Amino acid sequence: MGAPIVIIGAGIGGLSAAIHLAAAGERVIVLEKNAATGGKMGEVEADGFRWDTGPSVITMRPVFEDLFRTANRRLEDYLTLLPLQPLTRYFYADGSVLDVDADPQVTAERLERYHPGDGDGYLRFLRYANEIHEATGDVFIYGAPPTWQTLMGVNPLRMVKTDALRTMQAAIESFVRSPQARQLLGRFATYTGASPYLAPATLNVIAHVELNGGVWYPQGGIAQISKALTRLALELGVEIRTGCHVEGIELRFDRVVGVRAAEERIETNRVIANVDVISVYERLLPPIPRVRRELARLTKLEPSSSGFIMLLGVGGEHPQLAHHNIFFSGDYADEFRDIFQRGLPPRQPTIYVAITAKSDPQHAPPGSENWFVLINTPPDSEGTKSSFDWRSQAGNYSRVALDRLATAFDVDVRGRIRTQQILTPPDLEALTAARRGALYGQSSNDRMAAFRRPHNRSTAVKGLYFAGGTAHPGGGVPLVTLSGKVAAAMVSADR
Ligand SMILES: Cc1cc2nc3c(=O)[nH]c(=O)nc-3n(C[C@H](O)[C@H](O)[C@H](O)COP(=O)(O)OP(=O)(O)OC[C@H]3O[C@@H](n4cnc5c(N)ncnc54)[C@H](O)[C@@H]3O)c2cc1C
Known part of the structure; x- marks a missing residue:
């Protein structure tokens, strides 16, 4: 050799x-x-709690099956990937709560109550997102990187289906009307560290992989x-x-x-x-x-967004929460302006809480929960745009998030935190070698x-x-x- x-x-x-x-x-x-x-994809343990410190949402199961097949193995012999139900529980600023079901038809029925026609709009949106996946898959996702030459060979009708000329948000608004459905679908921009108000509608493909394809949790x-x-x-x-x-x-x-x-x-x-x-x-x-x-x-x-992370060992259980939870901000457009235009961690953030103990009870001591809390932030400023100083402000920002959960959503854990670790964008850069703490490389805006x-x-x-x-x-x-x-x-x- x-x-x-x-x-x-x-x-x-x-x-x-x-x-x-x-x-x-x-x-x-x-x-x-x-x-x-x-x-x-790290993990830490402390005081009887265990947390994943990086990714928490796994989609596109066939990609992993393909990898094991390459080596003549079966994924099932190495990993137990559990389908999650609901995929995510969404809490909105107006007090409404939506469980997104693995079955799109069920979610559509739930969305119908926010605005007549949104159920149908949601299903049409998912068909449209599936079409983007079909149009872009081999050119942008599954094969070698796109070049002008490969694009020249693509049927023009297929190029139109990539929907690259308008923003994600503009496309979403053409399908659904309620703020709930719009915020739900726009959220998928954050999976590439982008803003739905800036990123091309092609990225609506991400909604397809999760809402049509499901969310998986590896047991353990x-x-x-x-x-x-x-x-x-x-x-x-x-x-x-x-x-x-x-x-x-x-x-x-x-x-x-x-x-x-x-x-x-x-x-x-x-x-x-x-x-x-x-x-x-x-x-x-x-x-x-x-x-x-x-x-x-x-x-x-431009780098993608970064994140502010809290790993919380929380005393008490929250039956009103699921494995994946999103607590939305009241003004999504302004939240993304904070992140990408003002270069500031959002003043009123959308807060993501993942609790693996909901699926793996041994990840927290009995009667308690392991919270992974993530808020999208700008990449570390490095003297550009903002001058937000995470080193002195991390404690204050964690209070902003926990106060918001308590006052806007009646989920008050402030007196029940048994153990905590905080990771800021500079910490992420130091720990993962991600430049400026950007979670997803270059921005897709x-x-x-x-x-x-x-x-x-x-x-x-x-x-x-x-x-x-x-x-x-x-x-x-x-x-x-x-x-x-x-x-x-x-x-x-x-x-
Ligand atoms: C907080 C957070 C949340 C996320 N959430 C999700 C999610 O929910 N779903 C999802 O799909 N993705 C998520 N992601 C993104 C996902 O985790 C990453 O895209 C993916 O894990 C990155 O993999 P990678 O192959 O780029 O390697 P990396 O994970 O970046 O690993 C690179 C490796 O190279 C090593 N290395 C670097 N320099 C050297 C050197 N000089 N010598 C030797 N070794 C070196 C590092 O130590 C590291 O182990 C998240 C990321 C983070 C940080």
């Missing part, structure tokens, strides 16, 4: 690439700086996914070295010749970086002119984002590939899994 393929980072994209390559008979070494694999916690992929990679012969911080990728002219870690150097001509793409150009590559040019292009791209996003094959350095949330097809667990597949296919094709 020749030199190994080196993968830097054991996040989901890196593990997916490793599995694809090892299943194809390649020798693969994964170098991970942390003590554990999984990257952003979301981190079971990274554990299952790690197990599979090891079974296929992948060598995973944790605690191994890569310090540089070595080049001869513009071609990869090796990887340098603290204690060793590995000779290789094929590297997949499962690391934030900008960090690779900025910190891991020598500053040759081609690298500097690509870095200058990438740093101009711009119609051209899918074209500007880094491809999985470096244009500046030969033998360098990218898998992960900052490369095609974008952030989120299913998409980074696909990203690993695309990067692996490119490595194999270039052999």
